Amino acid sequence: MSDPLLSVRHLCKAYGALKVTDDLSLDVATGELHAIIGPNGAGKTTLISQLSGQLRPDSGRIDYGGRDITRLKMHERVRHGMARSFQITSILPGFTVLENVAMAVQARSGSSFRFFGAAARERVLNDAAMDALAEVGLDDRAHRIAGPMSHGEHRQLEIAVALATKPRLLLLDEPLAGTGGEEAENLVALFRKLKARTTLVLIEHDMQVVFALADRISVLVYGRIVASGTPDEIRSDPAVREAYLGEETT
C-alpha cells in the first residue's frame, strides 16, 4: 500500500472517566472512501472533531500528507485541504445559500483583508460557489436565506460548503442523517462521483450505503477500532457481527 494520506496513531481522548477515543490507530489511503461505522456514542463524531482540529486529543498523533498536524488548528488544516461536514448542521443562518458557499470559496481565494468592493458581487467567488451548489442540487435555491430552509436542504448545503473548500480529504459526519428519498439518492450519487477526485472518510448509519460505497470500513466501538477491512471482510468478521452488525442488519 502506498503512503496513507491520513495516519492516526494511539489517539486518546477522555471526558472524565469516559474514554471516548481509546488508543485509536487508523490509516486512510489516498483516494479511498473509508467508512467508519459504530453504534451511537461510539465516539465517531469525537474522532472527526479531532481529525479536523476542532478538538485537541489528550495524546497521540495525527499525520496528514506525511506531516504531523496534531497541533494545527482547524482553520490551518482546512488550508491544507481538509474539510468536514457536521452531523448537526452548522451553517450561517442569516446568509443566503450562495453566500454560505461563497464564504468558503473566499477563504481560499486571495486575502480577505479587503475593505472595499462588495464581496457579493465578486464573480470568481459566486461562480465557484454556484458550481458547488450545482453538484448538490441546490443551485435553483441559491438566493434563499439559509436559516429557514428544510433539514434536507441544510444537509445538502453542508456538503456544498465543504466541497467549495476544494478538499483533498473530506470528512463527512452522517451526511445523510435526516434526508429522505430523492435527496438521499442524489447525495449518494454525489459521493460516488466524489470518490474519483478526493479521499473521503464517511460516517454513516445506513449500512446499505456504507457497503455499497466504501473501499474500506473501520468499526468503532467504545472508542476503539475493533475491525478494519474491505466490505467483504467486515461483513464476514464474526467479532463485528456479534458486536455490531448482528442487531443492525437483520
Added chain:
Amino acid sequence: MSANTATAPAKALPPRVALRTWVAIALFAGFALVPVLAGLIDDPFLLVTATRIVVFAIAAMALDLILGYGAMVSFGHAAYLGIGAYAVAILSAYGITDLGLHLLAAVMVSAVFAAITGGISLRTRGVYFIMITLAFGQMAYFFFVSLSAFGGDDGMTLGRRSTVFGQPLLEDNLVLFYVALGFLVALYAFSAALVRSRFGRVLTGTRENRIRMQAIGFAPFPYQLTAFVISGCMTSVAGVLLANQSEFVSPAFMNWHRSGELIVMVVLGGIGNLTGAIGGAMIALLLEDWLSLLTRHWRLFFGLFLVLVVLYAPGGVTGLIRRIRGGPP
C-alpha cells in the same frame, strides 16, 4: 431538482440594502437643512442639539460596526470618546491647535489602546467580553481622573476650539456642525463599504457561526481585532468633535454610563444596521432632552421606554419599519 419545494423567485439582492441607503441619504439631507430650520424658528440651540446628535451618531455607528456586525458587545467604548476629547485638550494645552493633528493623535492613541485591550478582550466571549471591555473602559476613565494637570475629576474647559489651517473656523457653530456632518457622511460611506466587503463578510460570518467559519478556513481573531481597532478609531473622531462642540473635556465623557448610552443608541436603532445607529442616536438624544424637560426622573421613563423597545420591537426602529413593510422581523 426537487420539484416539491416550490421555489420563490430568486432575487439577486435583498431590496433592504437599497432602502437603508436611501433612508440614510434622507437623514443626511434632513441634517443639512437643520441650520436653515434653526434660522427660521430662530432657535440657535437646535444647531447645538443637532451637532451633538451627529457626533453621537458617529460613535453609535462605530460601535454598531463591532456590536451589530461582529457580535462584540463593547461596554467600554466611551473610552475612545474620551481619548478623542483629551487629544484636543492636551495638545491644545501644548499649543498644538490644528484639527488634523488632533484627529491624528486621537486615532493613533485609540488604535494602540484598541489593539492592546481588544487583543486581550477577544480571548473571551459573551458576558466575559462585556465585562473585560467595561474594565478597560473604567481603567481609561480613572487614568484621566488622575491626570490632575488636565483638571482631574473636574475636567477642563477648552480655551478655544481646534483650528483648521491655522484659522479658527470651528468657532462658528454652523461650520462645526457641517464639519461634523461631513465626518458622519464620510464615515457612513466608509462603514457601508466595509460591511459589504470581503472583510465585512468574514466579520458577519463569524457573528453568525464562529465554528463554521473556522471549519472553512478562517481564523476569526485577526478580523475581529481589526474591526475592533477600526471602531475605536472612528469613535475617537466623534470624541474630537465632541470636545469641540462642548468646549470642555472631562473624564465623565468616558465613564461606563456613556458606554451604556452608546449601546442603547445601537439597540434603539436596531443592531447590525448603520442607518439604524444614526437613527438610534437621534432618538436617544431627543428623548433625553425632551424627558429631562418634563421630569427630574426622566431616567426612569427612559429606562421604561427601553424595556418596551426591547420587548415589543427587538429590531429597534429599523426592525419596526421592516415589520410595517411586511418583511421578516
